[in-house]
Amino acid sequence: MNIIIVGDGKVGYTLAEYLSKDGHDVTIVDKNEQALAKARDTLDVMCVLGNGANMRSLLEAGVESADIIIAATANDELNMVCCLAAKQMGAKYTIARIRDPEYTESLTMLQKRLDIDQVINPERATAQEISRLLRFPFAINIESFAHGRVEMVEFRVDSSDPIVNMPLSKLHGRFPHIQFTAAQRDGNAIIPDGSFEIRAGDRVYATGDRNSVTDFFKNMGKNTNRVRNAILVGGGHISYYLAKIIAGMGVHLTIIEINQQKCERLADLLDDVTVLCADGTDQEVLDSENLREAGALICLTDRDEENLITGLYGVREGVRKVVVKVNRMKTTDLIENMGIESVVSPKLTTANVILRSVRALSQSQGSVIEKVYGMLGGKVEAYEFTALEGAPYLDIPLSKLRIKKGVLVSVLVRDRKNIIPFGSDHIEAGDTVILTALAGTIVNLEDAFA
């Protein structure tokens, strides 16, 4: 597909990288020559120098034949104008990044009037991710599929866990509603089969419906209680959205923000939240807020380094859940080695959301792709497909379907019920199929079968 990305910032660049690797023809528009130079040198994309809302730049980027235009500049208003202009000039699908909370209330109206097909809000998406982590504090990462019917939960295996050193084929007898979809050992991603034995220190994805997953962790002896109070360092957009999202969850939030004006604004907009005007990276301040007793420490300042140091301090003080926001770094495993397991990156979250939409737009005949989720630092991907009538793989037992190496048919959802599939099970038309596969092996459901 022809895709235009306006704005060559962190999100724009990451998107261009993934989309061009996916085989799309990507053109980047930006007014900063230096930012473009980097993309031009390292990616196989075309670069156009200019303002994304300018007709000439858009024409030069080939807007008339563009399938998707993604406006991801730092400026919400520019993104809207850019999408509006592009739509008028012939772009088929427009995606705008709009993140100012001021616009969130009028968003539906704006989106309709400006004819924007999709709005993404990186801060809000990140806040949603954090709220899920607060709900399952024992998890490193959580993603839900099939409208929340299936949860994929990543956790680290301790040596005391009862599942250690047992082949998965045996584990299945004990936990019939849980599928182990992916694992990481010594930095290598593995798609496990029946003979795979989980070892201490592995990072494993357990998949199933919400109750089964909770039961599973209860059986393992993990503390499944949700977090009761959390300390947030940094009072930006993410903190605001997070406070809004978990307002009904019974979690008490303390936001520490250094800027007086921001504090006042947060206090004005949010109820039931304690806002402190202080330096959240100062350990004195954290101690005086009873950091040790807090269920979670979430570091959301604009600086990666401060987030990391504060997060490390939280880990040492024994906070149950530490979440750190990282903007620039690509190597999240580096941070994980330091003891911080949950890392959120608005850049990657946004890129993931858009990648899903793009893949959903480039559909095949036999299936509809609903969702793509990158796991284990992007080494493994989970896909949600809907199987369509007439596809070649229907009604054939999975054992006869020659599934490619590195692909696992994880869960089938049929008539709102989850099926953990075996060799004798088959895919029916209308099923939701959740697959995990090593990144880059499949694009369509058909690709899973040799």
Add this chain to the structure above:
Amino acid sequence: MNKRLIVRLAGRVLLVESALMAVPLVVSFLYGDGDHMAFIFSMAITCGCALLTSLLRPQNETLRAREGFSIVALSWIAVSFFGGLPFCLSGRVPSLIDSVFEAASGFTTTGATILKDIEGMSRSLLFWRSFTHWAGGMGVLVLSLALIPKMGARSVYLMRAESAGPAPSKLVPRVGDTAKILYQLYIGLSLLLTLCLLLCGLSLYDALLHTFSTAGTGGFSCYSASVGHYDSAAVDVIISVFMILFGLNFALFFYLRQRNWKAVIHNSEARVFVCVVSIATLLVTVNIFSAGFYDSFGGALRRALFQVSSIISTTGFCTADFNTWPLFSKCILVALMFIGGCAGSTAGGVKVIRMQILTKSMVRDVRRTVHPKGVFTVKIDRRSVEESIISSVQGYFFTVILLLVSGSLVLSLDGYGFETTVTAAITTLFNVGPGLDLVGPTGGFSMFSPVSKIVLTMWMIIGRLEIFPILMLFSPTAWRK
């Protein structure tokens, strides 16, 4: 520097070259001229060396700017060397240095020759000579990019190091696709030219040979008298027009195919190019007509147009011995050698766009002396040119002058007169072909000493790659660990 990767990728290019040698091999069998063994041996040697390089396993696949430039530089030197093998192995050109000179002259689309008796060469060797023009014109690496899928995202460095012009850009987002489009246009235009020449009554062999030489803006012909051999107005005009077309930026043909008329009309480089051709043609016509070289104004115009378009597109075909023309006309032709074709064409020279930038930055410097605090930008096509590009163009031009002076100094040791020495350096560095006096349209380069020939061979490759890739190869900082 990832040396293994450099050698390995250069080896891939050699593989493409050995495949290209199959074409003259077929010609050799068709005409039975007895040179087929030379081609078979050359193919075997080239292919063998290419396969040897593929044994190298690079530690990683990272290809950065410096690796890209080194691959291009190394490939061109290797391609010229192996391309010379058929001449040498056939025994028709005894000296290896001469053979490599001829091949480098072919691939760099220069068209300077050391052959004294062109008609005495075998048909397949003449075919190979012209075919190297065609292969080298659009670039051997661009050809490899089009043929070999997935050289990686960063292969853009390869294309940029090989394409002509100050800031080469892609036509479509992907490098591989861009390379394919360029070759489609190239092949399309070449076929059109062959058809036109066939209609003029040329044999298929002659038509193909002259198509290759025109398309690559090279200038090798199968006759000593070059295109003048046919003495046909139609052939002259057709080749003149096509030489001008191949001197234009290929992006224009892409825009034409897309029906993007605006982009074509607003391209100032093409306008300047056509203007320069028209003015130069007019001046030369008046000059040679009034000096009494031709009876009719039309005849003078035909010769002048051919010579002007041949020189500015750095092809180097001749229909007249311009050595005998008045000095004014000769000076115009030498000036045209400096200008050369447009960026993104197969032509050599400094390139029209660089001349535009240089002229405009000179005007700006004059305005700055009038208004010391004034802020002026250099604009091309209503867009301001970045300062980094302006300074790199100025640096490029200085290096060109430096190379011309130093090259002339080396050649002067042979003692062949001022005109010969200086124009030999100019004509090789700008990939034109003929110069003046002894190296003029009727002369050749065979009399130079081996040292001079090696220098001229290097100058051709340096000129084709626009200097910096080759110079980087000799810079110690690039290789330091």
